[in-house]
Amino acid sequence: MIYQSPTIQVELLEDNIAKLCFNAPGSVNKFDRETLASLDAALDSIKQQSNIQALVLTSGKDTFIVGADITEFLGLFAQDDAVLLSWIEQANAVFNKLEDLPFPTASAIKGFALGGGCETILATDFRIADTTAKIGLPETKLGIIPGFGGTVRLPRVIGADNALEWITTGKDQRPEDALKVGAVDAVVAPEALEAAAIQMLKDAVAEKLDWQARRQRKMSPLTLPKLEAMMSFTTAKGMVFAVAGKHYPAPMAAVSVVEQAATKGRSDALQIEHQAFIKLAKTDVAKALIGIFLNDQLVKGKAKKAGKLAKDVKSAAVLGAGIMGGGIAYQSASKGTPIVMKDIAQPALDLGLGEAAKLLSAQVARGRSTPEKMAKVLNNITPALDYAPVKHADVVVEAVVEHPKVKAQVLAEVEQYVSEDAIIASNTSTISINLLAKSMKKPERFCGMHFFNPVHKMPLVEVIRGEHSSEETIASVVAYASKMGKTPIVVNDCPGFFVNRVLFPYFAGFNGLLAEGGDFAAIDKVMEKQFGWPMGPAYLLDVVGLDTGHHAQAVMAEGFPDRMGKSGNDAIDVMFENKRLGQKNGKGFYAYSVDSRGKPKKDVDPTSYELLKAAFGEQKAFDADEIIARTMIPMIIETVRCLEEGIVASPAEADMGLVYGLGFPPFRGGVFRYLDTMGVANFVALADKYAHLGGLYQVTDAMRALAANNGSYYQA
Ligand SMILES: NC(=O)c1ccc[n+]([C@@H]2O[C@H](COP(=O)([O-])OP(=O)(O)OC[C@H]3O[C@@H](n4cnc5c(N)ncnc54)[C@H](O)[C@@H]3O)[C@@H](O)[C@H]2O)c1
Structure with a gap:
């Protein structure tokens, strides 16, 4: 040697x-x-x-x-x-x-x-x-x-x-x-x-x-x-x-x-x-991007650790073959876990399978898969109109319509068919996991498993721990999400869970600007080009769907009346009441059409401006700094509240949730990295300037204390 x-x-x-x-x-x-x-x-x-x-x-x-x-x-x-x-x-x-x-x-x-x-x-x-x-x-x-x-x-x-x-x-x-x-x-x-x-x-x-x-x-x-x-x-x-x-x-x-x-x-x-x-x-950009890399490692490390406590998921089932159920079935099957896809309507099953086939064909066309692999994945999805094939599933993901009564009924039903130790998770985006758990005989086997749309593209899965969820349940759902190629973060139950809870205050900030005559297209431009979001708030609402946004906003208002309660109609209401639901019906804030080459096209729609003018009066220009401050401050403070209340376990997991779930600009690293970069004291001073706008703009006592001590959320 x-x-x-x-x-x-x-x-x-x-x-x-x-x-x-x-x-x-x-x-x-x-x-x-x-x-x-x-x-x-x-x-x-x-x-x-x-x-x-x-x-x-x-x-x-x-x-x-x-x-x-x-x-x-x-x-x-x-x-x-x-x-x-x-x-x-x-x-x-x-x-x-x-x-x-x-x-x-x-x-x-x-x-x-x-x-x-x-x-x-x-x-x-x-x-x-x-x-x-x-x-x-x-x-x-x-x-x-x-x-x-x-x-x-x-x-x-x-x-x-x-x-x-x-x-x-x-x-x-x-x-x-x-x-x-x-x-x-x-x-x-x-x-x-x-x-x-x-x-x-x-x-x-x-x-x-x-x-x-x-x-x-x-x-x-x-x-x-x-x-x-x-x-x-x-x-x-x-x-x-x-x-x-x-x-x-x-x-x-x-x-x-x-x-x-x-x-x-x-x-x-x-x-x-x-x-x-x-x-x-x-540079701050290097710090943010390196921070994301390290946070990603931390989150993946936690998921790996959870794997040790997890139940082996050999087969799964999804209830509901809609946008989400179809996506979940595709994702599970393509990553090697066979899945039963159950719905009450044959056309829904056909649509779900059709969507999976479309995604797979696109991969074959791009040379990323072969017809044999495609057939294998499709064979891994078993469509069903009754519960019989669901009974062998180790994990069942409920993804039926967002209605508490329907979900309660479906959860109680499925519990009768599956084995004693099967795990059941709900993909609800707003309904309390603790509330849904009430309809179950064994609430310890139940938790939330919140995917984002489109399932095959969005990397995040929020795993929501209810008060009765067992550690094995959480670990198994985390491991299953990882096996599906997703990044899971575990959060505690509250209205909106983590991601939607911090998103809606941002929409509230956007609504506030529009109520004073702000121009949605100008706001989108600032939030995309300057702040770096992949989509500005108006465009994002159009993509999410104004009906979904309207409903979720009401849930958030009920959950946090002091900060998120509403005093009158806002821009989301205006769009919703005028049946402008966004991309799904071709008109929201923007109008959607197809160009001469068959590509989807988005245009500013004068009708939206007329409706907003009728509701809120003449347009008014806001400068970029004010637009960013008034939309981001509510999101940032709500994110901090989630950490302080233990909804999310660490700044690292919160930042990954924001980057992977919402597309928070990676070069800013997430809310906590952004706060550390700008200085907590500077942020507190900025938020105080807008404190008159309401509860969403009030910093917490702990933030104020951290600012006074010149502290930060990350150690490096
Ligand atoms: N669409 C999104 O962006 C999104 C994102 C995250 C979570 N979610 C949540 O996922 C769930 C499903 O949403 P979606 O957008 O896929 O809805 P969807 O309307 O596209 O699909 C719902 C499906 O459930 C089926 N269904 C209704 N009752 C059923 C029953 N008793 N048994 C089996 N199937 C039944 C319907 O036939 C339909 O096919 C909701 O809880 C929603 O809040 C949606």
């Missing part, structure tokens, strides 16, 4: 070829500080052995290296620029040391080689992947750019255009795609990987392969004719800006870095990367 540490071992193989194996104690290899220091020491040991002729990098895990240890990022990035620069220079010295070894080097890549893992393989002369490999530089998704030489080496290996695509999209690349652009030299079967890498090194030692020339190319400026270089960077900038938009600066920064460094050798090029990396690492 030439070198050994808890994460890396180096041994000498035949023919004086050294093998460096990344083999950390956990399930994967990561580039944390310890591994980086270990790699440095391992390379020093290798350099001291005069007999070594070549080096192969391998992994003792199923994957090569999944990337940097992102849990270290926020603490690290909070340091002074000088500390950060010294860290990044030291790290880069290790990769340079690897690249400068006086003999040929190769990487044998299996599974993930992402971020720092990808930058490691770029520092070797040759790269052989097996068919399981996934290679890429995902840093821009975290609001930063590659910092271990990725922006310098990748363009010199695969060309600027390809490198810009890899870096700005941050996507994992399949081995065959990596081979096509020259990121790897060969793709082999997993069992042939190490031998193939070693053979390549032997060929290099025997000078059949020119490893020095390859290395030289990575040290030199990019070889692009001037005009071509200019064109590719100009094109890339236009395209990247169009996709990433102004709120996500990292992809654009990556293009600039590659461009500026194009004429430089390795050392100067790396300096350019370091400077840009440090600047991005300090």
Whole structure:
């Protein structure tokens, strides 16, 4: 053994070829500080052995290296620029040391080689992947750019255009795609990987392969004719800006870095990367996106833990084959859990199955599935008009019409048919889980399982714990949601649960602006373009449906009369009473139609303005800051109340609920990250300015105390 540490071992193989194996104690290899220091020491040991002729990098895990240890990022990035620069220079010295070894080097890549893992393989002369490999530089998704030489080496290996695509999209690349652009030299079967890498090194030692020339190319400026270089960077900038938009600066920064460094050798090029990396690492956007990544890990970790207590769900049933029931059946079946879909009407079953078939056909058309897989998924959905096939289900999801009496009856009915230990969950969006539990003989087996529409697209599932729900019930529903490919968060019961409880105060803020003559289209524009929501409030209400919105608003008003009670008609009422239900009937705030190419189209509808003018008088312009403040303050305070009341367990879960359930702008990280970024004291001062608007604008005592102590919701 030439070198050994808890994460890396180096041994000498035949023919004086050294093998460096990344083999950390956990399930994967990561580039944390310890591994980086270990790699440095391992390379020093290798350099001291005069007999070594070549080096192969391998992994003792199923994957090569999944990337940097992102849990270290926020603490690290909070340091002074000088500390950060010294860290990044030291790290880069290790990769340079690897690249400068006086003999040929190769990487044998299996599974993930992402971020720092990808930058490691770029520092070797040759790269052989097996068919399981996934290679890429995902840093821009975290609001930063590659910092271990990725922006310098990748363009010199695969060309600027390809490198810009890899870096700005941050996507994992399949081995065959990596081979096509020259990121790897060969793709082999997993069992042939190490031998193939070693053979390549032997060929290099025997000078059949020119490893020095390859290395030289990575040290030199990019070889692009001037005009071509200019064109590719100009094109890339236009395209990247169009996709990433102004709120996500990292992809654009990556293009600039590659461009500026194009004429430089390795050392100067790396300096350019370091400077840009440090600047991005300090942005609020990086903090928010890294925060989301960590929150996602936390939520997934909780779900994994729940899996241990969960009942094994081998088969499921959904009651109701409507928009939601059909979506739930599709999702369960396509992720491998067979499901019975029961309705009272045959046309509803036909429609539910038809929708599933449509989604599957689209996947086949896009090459993401095959007709055989499609048939298998459809076979996993058993339509039923009676309860007989439901009796074998381990979990039943109730998704019938949103009516307390109908639901109570259906829940009592189904309980008679299923086994003693079957779990029953309701997909209600507004009705109290504790209330529905009253109709059950065994309320401990019951909880909420709130999906979002469209089920196949929306990542969140709220699992609602009623006062009698057992831990096993909650754990099983969490595990089932995870198995369906969703991100579950557990919340406690209250009107609107978590997501709708914080959404309706936002709509109330919107209604308040309209009641004073605000222009809904102008408000949407500010909330979309400036704040960053995927849809402004008027558009969102049209998508949700004004009938659904109207009903849910009444539930919220009844649940929280002090803050959400209404004194008169608002814009939602006006639309609803005029049968403008939104997208579902082609007219809401906007008018919906189909353009000449068959694409759905949304237009501002003068009739909406006339109706609003008749109800609220002449239009009045509000500036963007006021629009944002008056809509967001109620949502933010209600989110804080949910945390204070224990409806949601942590800021991390609340923020994930907002991002995954409502599309809260990821670059802002969620309500709690947004509060920490703007400063709780600044928010309290802003809310106090609008306190006269009512209960939804009153900050809580705990918020005021936190503001006074200069506190924050997250630790980093
Ligand atoms: N649509 C949404 O955006 C959304 C989002 C989240 C949750 N939800 C909730 O999901 C539930 C279903 O909503 P939807 O939009 O799918 O409604 P929907 O009207 O599209 O479908 C309801 C289905 O239930 C069937 N049904 C009625 N009584 C039944 C019974 N006794 N047994 C079996 N089936 C019965 C109906 O025939 C219909 O097919 C509601 O509780 C709703 O609040 C809806």
